[in-house]
Amino acid sequence: MSQVATANAEPIGITNLPNQRYKIVSKEGATFTVMLAGESGLGKTTFINTLFQTLLIPHQDNRNRFSKPIKKTVEISIVRAELEEKNFKLRLNVIDTPGFGDNVNNKNAWQPIVEFIDEQHSSYMKQESQPTRTGAKDLRVHACLYFIRPTGHTLKPLDIEAMKRIGTRANLIPVIAKADTLTPNEMLEFKKRIRAIIEAQNIRIYSPPIETDDQAAAEHAKQLIESMPFAVIGSEEEFEVDGKMVKGRRYPWGFVEVENDQHCDFRKLRSLLLRTNMLDLILSTREIHYETYRGLKMNGEVGSESPSKDSKRKSVDKFVDNPEFIEEEKRLKRYFAEQLRNEDQRFKQWKQNIHTEKNRLNHDLANLQGDMKRLEEEVTSLKQEKGYE
Amino acid sequence: MPNASTLFKRQKDMKRGIRFTMMVCGCSGTGKTSFVNSLLDRNILPHRFQYQNLGSEGSIPKTITYSNLNGAMANAADLGQKFDAELANQEPGIAITETSVEIVDEDDSRLQLTIVDTPGFGDNLDNSLCTKEICNFLEQQFDLVLAEETKVRRNPRFEDTRIHVCLYFIAPSGHGLRELDVDGMKKLSKYVNVVPVIGRADSFTRTELINFKRNINDDIERFKIPVFQFTSDEEEDDPDTVEESRFLQQLQPFALVTSDETATINGVSTRVRRYPWGVVDINDTTVSDFPVLRSVLLGSHLQDLKDITHDYLYENYRTERLSAVADLKGDFPFESGETEPPSMSNLAAIANSKSMQKFGRVGVAADDAASAFSSGTVRHTAVETDDIEAVSARLANTSITEEDGEAGAPKKQVIKSMLLPERPNLETQNSSGSGAPDLLRTRSGSAYSLQDDEELKSMTDTSEKGIEDSAKNQYSPSITSSRASQNQVVDTRRLRKISETVPYMLRHQTLVTKQQKLEDLERKSAIGLAKRAAELEKKAMELKLREKKLRAKMAARQVSDAASTRSAQTLTERSYIEGDDAVVD
Structure with a gap:
């Protein structure tokens, strides 16, 4: 009865709630954090600059390269930017x-990346439990693009290990970089292999949800899933083609357009990251990855006695659990033991030498004494002879 | 222009066919296989995971050696034959494979x-x-040649397996060299001509390629990587060669575009890469240095590369190797190189230097004491000055002879330092024998030194070489000079022996390293097996526990079932009884 009444009467305005929400959201803006992982020289920087159509991250200066040693450690660099499109502000963090x-040795090269993701979760958790939490800083990684070298063969063990670990902590999106070096056939084969590996090795990658109520959206999501891993090309330069400025790469043998679905999956990936699935990326980070981390942490802390002790233990754990430190410790221990053994051997040697020397000298002495006795006897006999004479 | 002798050589070579060995090295997916196929213009090598569609011309490479870090017996070459997603996370290790091809030119060479x-x-x-x-691997090839060279009777059919050129494929990152590249090229260039090349150069636009080449050249210069240089003598060579080598030198590193796909462009058969946006002709010198490198490798510089390998790289290696063997130190350069301590402060060095100092001081003190002792005893016995001089002269003589004798010097010093604690004892002996005449004393002294020498000799003969070495090492500063003089004397004799010993020595070494490798592998795989066994056992235990629990649960349920039925029975019984009571009532 009452339902019908409200339907018939002039609308009281609850339907405006989404609009109110829209206003609030558009005023607030949004925060989005993207992480770029993968070997150097795969066009990570170029890609992000292409994606947002600005020079977000400057390229590494070639002259500065010489000041650094050839053996590098994995760094984490964060670039913050605020993008505005039609009055909507997006606070973007690119990691x-x-x-x-x-x-040469890339064992545990993924450790800093994994640690960074975990750290963001834990710092957000700490901030949440503070009395005032309005200005909480949120650097939780919403999407991690993993760049794969376009070898045309397979994934390296390094890629697999890193992807496995990242996949359980953040939304992992595998990307084949520099797709313009593989012919379509090679690309097809390569993608097939990568998908097989992802399946067989239980690597968790992000897949957009398929909404059953919206036919077009579902179709689009299916398309996106099918084209995983995305083959992308990045370019910061624009060229004029048919009177339009188009981003692309100009080779002597042709022009590769970034936003051409025949050439690469750049548009699909952009749609996934920004246009259709950004909210889902943010929400799934909060609902799945953050929650699992929180759950794990809370469960871990149930048994501890006091929070201060626990935090101390945690910081110690960080060093104890780090495989690099463990390896280092092992190596040092081995080295120490070896040195000890060597020194011991040397001392033993000395001891033996001293012993043999002593024996020899004693032997000498005995000989000498014998000689002397003989001589003395001679002397006495001579004296006796003399005295006798 | 080749002179008569090289012409003659070339003719001879033509009849027999020139042997040339080339190594391709670099990360997977940088286009090594395609390069080889393009170079020969035949699809000889199968691509990774595509062994099944190997053409009629193709041949599966022969694996020479392979090794793996984690002890798995997997062969990297086998792993590449078919794709297995389950095993993709395993480290492939490294294999070295070999394929032989014969190329016949138009002029029958x-x-x-x-x-x-x-x-x-x-x-x-x-x-x-x-x-x-x-x-x-490269060292082994050199060793084989060295062993053959030093043999008394040489094998006429000996095959020289030395690598003449190594093409190092740099991944097209656009940044510069990575640590692996620098490290690899530096180490390899000791044994082989390293020619750096950029694989998959079609991923660069023209400006990017220029920048990348410059970065690589900068890196090569900065890390002092001795890569192959195209050099010429401006005064002796004709201008064409000078111009050519200058051109090649500034072209380095060669940017390669290679392909397996053939096509005909403008009536000329060539290989191409076909993209949706265009076709790349690998023989087009404006986009690829492939044709240049091809003519360098198989034409203009083939003999050059061979000569440098033999005259320079192999010669250096030979000198180093033979001098190492001639030293008869027992430890060889590569062995001693392996035992470098971790980056901590060098404990060993400190300990060594300290003990050495102390020991040196002790030695000096002993020397002083000894001289004081001798003079003291001399004074004690009160001989004439002539006699003292005679004694000292004799002493000096003995010491000289000792130093001339093999490894005599170090022992002498040891003895002197050893003498120190025993001295009071000696003196008492002396004082006890104070009545002894001076002449006899000197005689006994000389006798002592003689005996000393004899015993020393016997000791050095019988004592282990290791002891000798350690003694030498400990007292190296004083010994080096005497050692040098020794070496000169002994060198000729030893060098004569080298030709007999070197082949065996080398073989022995390779055997030892092989054995070590095998032992290592065995140990690692044993550990792996043990781990797996432990895991399985654990699983079995868990399963058993679960079974037990299930059994217990079953039993409990049965019991409870029985109990419930029994209780039901008792209830009914009781009701019966009650009923009876009621009846009774």
Whole structure:
């Protein structure tokens, strides 16, 4: 009865709630954090600059390269930017990981990346439990783009290990970089292999939800899922083609357009990141990855006695659990033991030498004494002879 | 212009066919296989994971050696044959494979080309093994030639397997060289001509390529990587060669675009890469340095590369190797290189220097004491000055002879320092024998030194070489000079022996390293097996526990079932009884 009444009467305005929400949201703006992972020289910087159509991250200066040693550690560099499109503000954080996979020994190269993601979760959790939490800083990674080298063969163990670890902590989106070096056939084969590996190795990658109520959206999401991993091309330059300025790469043998679906999946990836699934990325980070981290942490802390002790233990744990430190410790221990053994051996040697020397000298002495006795006897006999004479 | 002798050589070579061995090295996916196929203009090598669609011309490379860090017996070359997503996370290790091809030119000259590939290079998490393994391989080839050279009777059919050129494929990152590249090229260039090339150069636009080349050249200069240089003598060579080598030098590193796909462009058969946005002709010198490199490798510089390998690289290696063997130190350069301590403060060095100082001081003190002792005893016995001089002269003599004798000097010093604690004892002896005449005393002294010498000799003969070495090392500063003089004396004798010993020595070493490698592998795999066994056992335990629990649960349920039925029975009984009571009532 009452329902019908409200329907018939002049609308009281509850339907405006989404509009109110829209106003609030558009005034607030949004925060979005993207992480870029992958070996150097795969066009990570170029890609992000292409994606947002500005020079967000400056390229590494080639002259500065010489001041750094060749052996690098994985760094984490954060670039913050505020983008505005039609009065909507987007606070963008781009996290770059230069140095990943650059060394001869890349064991645990993913550690800094994984640690960074965990740290953001934990710092957000701490901020949440503060009395005032309005100005909480949120750097939780909403999407992690993992760049794959376009070898045309397979994924490296390094890629697999890193992707496995990132996939459980953030929304992982695999990306084949520099897609303009693989012919369509090679690309097809390469994608097939990567998908097989992702399946077989249980790597968790982000897949956009398929909404059953919206046919077009579902179709689009399906398309996106099918084209994973995205093959992308990045370019900061624009060229004029048919009177329009188009981003692309101009080779002597042709012109590759970034925003051409025949050439690469750039548009699909952009749609996934910005146009259709940004909210889902943000929400799933909060609902899945953050919650799992929180759950794990809370469960871990139930058994501890006091929070201060626990935090101390945590910081110690960080060092105890770090495989790099463990390896270092092992190596040092081994080295120490070896040195000890060597020194011991040397001392033993000395001891033995001293012993043999002593024996020899004693032997000498005995000989000498014998000689002397003989001589003395001779002398006495001579004296006797003399005295006798 | 080749002179008569080289012409003659070339003719001879033509009849027999020239042998040329080339190595391709670099991360997977930088276009090594395509390059080889393009170079020969035949699809000889199968691509990774595409062994099944190997053409009729193709051949599966022969694996020479492979090794793996984690003890798995997987062969990197085998891993590449078919794609297995389950195993993709395993480190492939590194293998070295070989393919031989014969190329017949139009003028009937033959080229016996051997291509050595290194699958797995750069694919591991820890790639330090890769360069080590390749260096070992290169060293082995040198050793084989060295052993053959020093043999008394040489094998006329001996095949020279030395690598003449190594093409190092740099991944097209656009930044510069990575640590692996620098490390690898530096180490390899000790044994082989390293020619850096950029694989997949079609990922660069023209300006990017120029920048990348400049970065690489800067890096090569900065890290002092001795890569192959195209040099010429401006005064002796004709202007054409000078111009050519200058052109080649400024073209380095060569940017390669290679392909397996053939096509006909403008009536000329060539290889192309076909993209949706255009077709790249690999023989187009404006986009690819491939044709230049091809003519360098198989034409203009083939003999050059061979000569440098033999005259310079091999010669250096030979000198180093032989001098190492001649020293008969027991430890060889590569062995001693392995035991470098971790980056901590060098404890050993400090300990050594300290003990050395102390020991040195003790030695000096002993010397002083000894001289004081001798003079003291001399004074004690009150001989004439002539006699003292005679004694000292004799003493000096003995010391000289000792130093001339093999390894005599160090022992002498040891003895002197050893003498110190026993001195009071000696003196009492002396004082006890105070009545002894001076002449006899000197005689006994000389006797002592003589005996000393004899015993020393016997000691050095019988004592282990290790002891001798340690003694030498400990007292090296005083010994080096005497050692040098020794070496000169002994060198000729030793050098004569080298020709007999070197082949065996080398073989022995390779055997030892092989054995070590095998032992290592065995140990690692044993550990792996033990781990797996432990895991399985654990699982079994868990399963058993679960079974037990389930059984217990079952039993409990049965019991409870029984109990419930029984209670029901009792209830009914009781009701019966009650009923009875009621009836009774």
